[in-house]
Amino acid sequence: MEAGRFVRLILTPMRVLEKIGEMREASRACRRNGGRVGLVPTMGALHEGHLSLVRAARAKCDTVAVSIFVNPTQFGPREDFSQYPRTFDRDCELLRGENVDLVFAPAVQEIYPAQPGSAGQQRAAVPAYSTWIEVAALTDRLDGKSRPGHFRGVATVVAKLFHIVEPDVAFFGQKDAAQLLIIRRMVRDLNFPIEVVGCPIVREPDGLAMSSRNAYLSSEERKLALLLNRSLREVEQAFRAGEHRIDALIRIGSDAFSLQPAVRLDYFEIVNPETLEPPAQAERSLVAVAAYVGTTRLIDNLLLEK
Amino acid sequence: MEAGRFVRLILTPMRVLEKIGEMREASRACRRNGGRVGLVPTMGALHEGHLSLVRAARAKCDTVAVSIFVNPTQFGPREDFSQYPRTFDRDCELLRGENVDLVFAPAVQEIYPAQPGSAGQQRAAVPAYSTWIEVAALTDRLDGKSRPGHFRGVATVVAKLFHIVEPDVAFFGQKDAAQLLIIRRMVRDLNFPIEVVGCPIVREPDGLAMSSRNAYLSSEERKLALLLNRSLREVEQAFRAGEHRIDALIRIGSDAFSLQPAVRLDYFEIVNPETLEPPAQAERSLVAVAAYVGTTRLIDNLLLEK
Numbered sequence: 001m002e003a004g005r006f007v008r009l010i011l012t013p014m015r016v017l018e019k020i021g022e023m024r025e026a027s028r029a030c031r032r033n034g035g036r037v038g039l040v041p042t043m044g045a046l047h048e049g050h051l052s053l054v055r056a057a058r059a060k061c062d063t064v065a066v067s068i069f070v071n072p073t074q075f076g077p078r079e080d081f082s083q084y085p086r087t088f089d090r091d092c093e094l095l096r097g098e099n100v101d102l103v104f105a106p107a108v109q110e111i112y113p114a115q116p117g118s119a120g121q122q123r124a125a126v127p128a129y130s131t132w133i134e135v136a137a138l139t140d141r142l143d144g145k146s147r148p149g150h151f152r153g154v155a156t157v158v159a160k161l162f163h164i165v166e167p168d169v170a171f172f173g174q175k176d177a178a179q180l181l182i183i184r185r186m187v188r189d190l191n192f193p194i195e196v197v198g199c200p201i202v203r204e205p206d207g208l209a210m211s212s213r214n215a216y217l218s219s220e221e222r223k224l225a226l227l228l229n230r231s232l233r234e235v236e237q238a239f240r241a242g243e244h245r246i247d248a249l250i251r252i253g254s255d256a257f258s259l260q261p262a263v264r265l266d267y268f269e270i271v272n273p274e275t276l277e278p279p280a281q282a283e284r285s286l287v288a289v290a291a292y293v294g295t296t297r298l299i300d301n302l303l304l305e306k
Numbered sequence: 307m308e309a310g311r312f313v314r315l316i317l318t319p320m321r322v323l324e325k326i327g328e329m330r331e332a333s334r335a336c337r338r339n340g341g342r343v344g345l346v347p348t349m350g351a352l353h354e355g356h357l358s359l360v361r362a363a364r365a366k367c368d369t370v371a372v373s374i375f376v377n378p379t380q381f382g383p384r385e386d387f388s389q390y391p392r393t394f395d396r397d398c399e400l401l402r403g404e405n406v407d408l409v410f411a412p413a414v415q416e417i418y419p420a421q422p423g424s425a426g427q428q429r430a431a432v433p434a435y436s437t438w439i440e441v442a443a444l445t446d447r448l449d450g451k452s453r454p455g456h457f458r459g460v461a462t463v464v465a466k467l468f469h470i471v472e473p474d475v476a477f478f479g480q481k482d483a484a485q486l487l488i489i490r491r492m493v494r495d496l497n498f499p500i501e502v503v504g505c506p507i508v509r510e511p512d513g514l515a516m517s518s519r520n521a522y523l524s525s526e527e528r529k530l531a532l533l534l535n536r537s538l539r540e541v542e543q544a545f546r547a548g549e550h551r552i553d554a555l556i557r558i559g560s561d562a563f564s565l566q567p568a569v570r571l572d573y574f575e576i577v578n579p580e581t582l583e584p585p586a587q588a589e590r591s592l593v594a595v596a597a598y599v600g601t602t603r604l605i606d607n608l609l610l611e612k
Contacts, residue, residue: 129495130442130495131441133438134440160497190437190466190469191326191470193469
């Protein structure tokens, strides 16, 4: 362990905060001293992709806050909210290793308080949670098309975390390309005083994009999951070889899945990387794929560039 | 002029800011010195109702910011956005008289930037404004029922102003009772670090609630407009005389309008003051009325209390 880090660990041990008021106060204490606060919002089950965001935050900010919150409002009724991997103690160990200052790990009740008497009672004394942020024209594209309400839940919980942590900078991964765009659009449109930094996809040595959901895969499925990245690379190769017709490129990517019935394609799309609409040309377009490997839904993407 | 105010005017003349960056910086400068910032959002055409909010802010905060912005997204297509009274110079005089520190008066373009090439072009290089805040279950009640999309526009622009000014406290009038509730709900649900203060309705000597839209009234209409407040008082009297049946109270209020065909009732409702839903009992319920006097839509309300 290098000396600076050792001193840091001694002087400012990582704090784990569960309450909104504590979190806000810890962040404000940093800013009062002129420090910059960086936030990395996560749902835990951390992997190298998350840690790359934490390192980007550590390099850019004085105080690094990581939130760990499996947000129920971004899961559909038949999705994996209850099964989503929760590895809190290991997550904290990893974050300590990255010199994180603050971990915000609230209970669901802290973020969406249960309203007294709201269960089955029409006229509760205290009204239930009811405020939602919609990023129109983006929330129904890519994953939003397959997961109705997903991005509404994401935008809403990120706005809440922004108001609780009040960061100067927030860090998101490029793997959830549509999510990153939606956050950027929300920040721009609602004038959040926050800089959004997107970080590149981190991959396993064989090319599989890192994901907390990779933990669901059997060893057989783990091999099949490579198909997502392989289909993207085939499109990239065809593009580099001179194929610039978008429908032809989409066909090449989709065809990669037709030979492997154990992997069910959800979407294979080429879109404008800013608007997620059909692109004017293949150059500087985003190629995005989602597929079910067994029951596990995985995503991946890459940018086509000259 | 008392000495303190004179010194204040010399030392810190009121600043009128048109740019988001300038406004944010001015507010942050105050907070860096440990000061509390109060925001009074207005659409200008200021009257004593607005000034009562400014005085409440002056009493509670170190820096008082007043925004003047006629927000196009809260007006319906057939409403009075273009006719809405704009009296900027007079507004500034009034605010100077109240020792306001900062006036934020952005152009529409500053708050909703026009997107290059977005007019009539499907795939604009820069995507158009697209983020909206919905306060479900409240935005379709009272004025929201008569003015679809109105409260979505209000919640969205207030969130933008909150992110630009970053106030500690924000002040709203009780006349727009549903608006005040929606802002409170939004602040609670999205964890804005802001205290919302509601201030009582300010009335003309004869009882008419102050409103920028009163400027639209002819002298004949001005007399007819008293009917709104009179109908509320008749309900209050009946309540005090022992009438606690809600349907009977609504009938008393509505009947006041049936004799005056020149005033067209939009709604006369008695609602739960927190949820705007039908109240369990008349006690501590909100009586709210909206009516057209000529083409001018006016609102008023009062709380029934023992």
